Amino acid sequence: MKWQQILLRAASLVGLVLLWQVVAAIANSDVLPGPLAVLNSLIAHTLSGELPYHLLITLARVAVAFLMAMAIGTAIGIVMGRYKQLDMVFDGALVLGLNIPALVTIILCYLWFGLNDVAAVLAVALNKIPTVVVMVREGARAVDPKLLAVAQAYRVPKVVTLRRVFLPQLYPYLMGAARSGLALIWKIVLVVELLGRSNGVGFQLHLFYQFFDITSILAYTLAFAGVVLLVEAVVMRPLENRLTRWRT
Amino acid sequence: MNGLRIHVREKRFDGKPVLGECTIEAAPGEFIALVGPSGAGKSTLLSLVAGLDEDYDGEITWNGEPLSNRGESPAHMGMMFQEPRLMPWLSALDNVRLAEAERMARDANYPSNAVRLLEEVGLGDATAFWPNHLSGGMQRRVALARAFVVEPQLLLMDEPFVSLDMPTGNRLRRSLLRLCERQRPLVLFVTHDLREALALADRVLFLGDTPARVMLDHPVEGARGKDLESAEVAHAQQALLARYPQLLSGILDDARDTTEDDEDNA
Numbered sequence: 156m157k158w159q160q161i162l163l164r165a166a167s168l169v170g171l172v173l174l175w176q177v178v179a180a181i182a183n184s185d186v187l188p189g190p191l192a193v194l195n196s197l198i199a200h201t202l203s204g205e206l207p208y209h210l211l212i213t214l215a216r217v218a219v220a221f222l223m224a225m226a227i228g229t230a231i232g233i234v235m236g237r238y239k240q241l242d243m244v245f246d247g248a249l250v251l252g253l254n255i256p257a258l259v260t261i262i263l264c265y266l267w268f269g270l271n272d273v274a275a276v277l278a279v280a281l282n283k284i285p286t287v288v289v290m291v292r293e294g295a296r297a298v299d300p301k302l303l304a305v306a307q308a309y310r311v312p313k314v315v316t317l318r319r320v321f322l323p324q325l326y327p328y329l330m331g332a333a334r335s336g337l338a339l340i341w342k343i344v345l346v347v348e349l350l351g352r353s354n355g356v357g358f359q360l361h362l363f364y365q366f367f368d369i370t371s372i373l374a375y376t377l378a379f380a381g382v383v384l385l386v387e388a389v390v391m392r393p394l395e396n397r398l399t400r401w402r403t
Numbered sequence: 404m405n406g407l408r409i410h411v412r413e414k415r416f417d418g419k420p421v422l423g424e425c426t427i428e429a430a431p432g433e434f435i436a437l438v439g440p441s442g443a444g445k446s447t448l449l450s451l452v453a454g455l456d457e458d459y460d461g462e463i464t465w466n467g468e469p470l471s472n473r474g475e476s477p478a479h480m481g482m483m484f485q486e487p488r489l490m491p492w493l494s495a496l497d498n499v500r501l502a503e504a505e506r507m508a509r510d511a512n513y514p515s516n517a518v519r520l521l522e523e524v525g526l527g528d529a530t531a532f533w534p535n536h537l538s539g540g541m542q543r544r545v546a547l548a549r550a551f552v553v554e555p556q557l558l559l560m561d562e563p564f565v566s567l568d569m570p571t572g573n574r575l576r577r578s579l580l581r582l583c584e585r586q587r588p589l590v591l592f593v594t595h596d597l598r599e600a601l602a603l604a605d606r607v608l609f610l611g612d613t614p615a616r617v618m619l620d621h622p623v624e625g626a627r628g629k630d631l632e633s634a635e636v637a638h639a640q641q642a643l644l645a646r647y648p649q650l651l652s653g654i655l656d657d658a659r660d661t662t663e664d665d666e667d668n669a
Binding site for chain 2: 305307308312319320323402
């Protein structure tokens with residue numbers, strides 16, 4: 156069963172690469188280089204050390220922005236889900252935050268805080284926080300008062316109640332927020348780098364765009380996709396399995 | 404007054420009174436069953452005692468002192484609900500230990516009794532299981548162990564064995580009585596099953612009327628500790644219902660009184 160799943164996943168990837176090769180062969184143009192050319196470019200960029208350097212910088216920004224957005228968004232989400240009055244107070248701001256275009260936040264952050272990493276990470280986090288809030292608030296509203304009554308009846312200390320009774324009920328919502336959050340943050344970080352940083356994958360892509368270097372653009376994209384798949388396989392899926400193993 | 408004294412003047416839900424003037428006194432170690440039709444406020448009464456609901460007019464005291472601070476549950480109180488209410492993400496053992504968290508927080512060296520209690524309710528082999536790998540009866544056993552792990556002086560039970568088949572229910576009731584014998588908590592046991600009340604309690608209190616009050620305080624003799632389908636329980640039930648035919652509907656009409664009235668008229 157397990158091997159079958161792995162085989163299926165691998166087959167779908169191989170299929171995609173083959174499709175790419177076929178389309179590239181038919182097009183036979185500089186606009187769409189084939190997989191082999193891109194792989195060669197990927198190896199060259201990696202060996203020169205420039206791709207790992209920019210990739211690591213981007214990853215660091217993603218990590219900081221992600222942790223910040225999850226922590227702040229979760230805290231606000233729980234408070235809004237549990238206290239009706241505060242929910243009403245902040246709901247307007249939340250709707251606004253959800254709908255402000257990412258570009259506006261990014262530009263404003265750069266204008267207000269300067270062209271630095273603080274502004275860059277802040278802009279990414281600000282874009283993500285509202286969606287985390289919305290998902291966690293949903294979870295906090297769905298927390299079972301019957302289980303909380305058990306904790307109260309047995310005088311379970313507040314910290315233990317949070318960790319063993321309250322948060323486990325939020326895990327599915329937190330996992331959902333983390334998944335969609337990572338997906339969004341990958342995308343926005345590149346835009347932020349393109350607009351105001353002099354390193355990172357976004358900056359490099361901008362450079363290749365100006366040189367019309369499609370092969371390098373695809374090579375960077377490939378490296379990036381690899382990292383995303385790795386994070387999913389090494390961090391997200393094991394974490395999810397661990398948090399939901401009691402359901403089996 | 405030694406023990407528990409519940410005096411409720413009034414309890415309202417959405418402006419509608421559910422509990423009226425109502426006084427219940429119980430000595431430490433006494434097993435009291437609360438019986439009445441559904442909606443008679445039995446569960447409400449328990450949540451007032453448990454400190455889960457503080458919106459009422461009245462006092463609940465233990466040896467003359469308030470049983471607990473308002474908004475807080477009493478220490479050394481065990482509670483079982485209509486559902487097992489286990490945390491599905493905690494093993495049976497961790498569910499029981501959750502009730503010890505307060506003791507652990509106060510005294511890091513506090514020796515956990517969770518394993519011993521799970522063994523006593525017959526779950527020594529299932530301590531590592533998650534609740535959804537346990538049968539309904541086993542889940543109640545975990546909840547029972549959790550209620551006793553706090554060394555309760557006061558045990559509140561809200562129809563804890565409802566919707567179990569008869570043999571499973573009987574086994575759980577025997578476990579409960581065995582644990583009670585050693586720990587001697589004061590038990591308030593809510594049920595709508597008269598036989599269950601007679602098979603467990605020293606005293607049965609009947610609630611009825613709207614808003615609810617205690618209609619009848621009935622001492623139990625001879626049926627305690629017997630299975631629900633036993634002759635002793637059936638006999639005690641028949642005797643009681645012969646005298647008060649509408650008792651379970653919350654109406655106290657003494658059949659004996661009416662016959663006496665008839666004789667007077669004749």
